[in-house]
Amino acid sequence: MDFKDVIDKRRAVNFFDPEKPVSDELIKELVEMAAKVPSSFNLQPWSILILKDNDEKMKLRKLAWDQPKVSEAPVVFIVLADRYGWREGHPLVERNFSEMVQAGSMTKDQHDWFINACKGLYGETEEKQQAFACKNTGFFAMALMFAAKHLGLDSHPMDGFDHDGVRKEFNVPESYWIPLLLAVGYFDEKKQLHPPKWRKTFEEIVMKFD
């Protein structure tokens, strides 16, 4: 699908076709496509839990304002943002450094500089840790929605859930924040999509502080 079509046609849909499951291959393709997004220092602090089982989805639905799409969608992602994905010794941080050395964009003796830069930018306060985790994971989540549309799927992002309840129910470690849930599936063509929602204009988006 042309990118403009992806942008124009992506909607937060409420109705998924219960007769049309999403194959594991397609889920993999979707996730791998979305993983191409940029991230701070390429640290990629996102992960997902994939829920397909009905009982699991019902458990989640109970913690997500009883929103029917949580159990009706064939797949729901619990999107995770690693608040500590900038720390020295974190496997992905160290792997990322090795990859940069291998690729020639850093030298081995820059390890301390790299770790201190990550710490200074993302680790000094809880607010910075949260921002690091959620801004990067937000890009990933958006890409999941665009990639889904490209692949003929639809999606629905959700904030309406009990964060700590979901953390507890699905044994999510404290290091992760859960920025959103994402329902994914095929739109139920028997249902009507609401008209597109309003958007801020260019003039409303652009600001100037004197």
Ligand SMILES: Cc1cc2nc3c(=O)[nH]c(=O)nc-3n(C[C@H](O)[C@H](O)[C@H](O)COP(=O)(O)O)c2cc1C
């Ligand atoms: C982070 C985020 C959280 C959202 N949470 C919910 C939610 O819990 N329930 C819901 O029905 N819609 C939710 N939405 C959907 C928005 O209401 C929807 O994206 C917006 O109204 C624009 O509509 P559109 O996506 O169809 O263009 C959420 C959207 C985002 C980006």
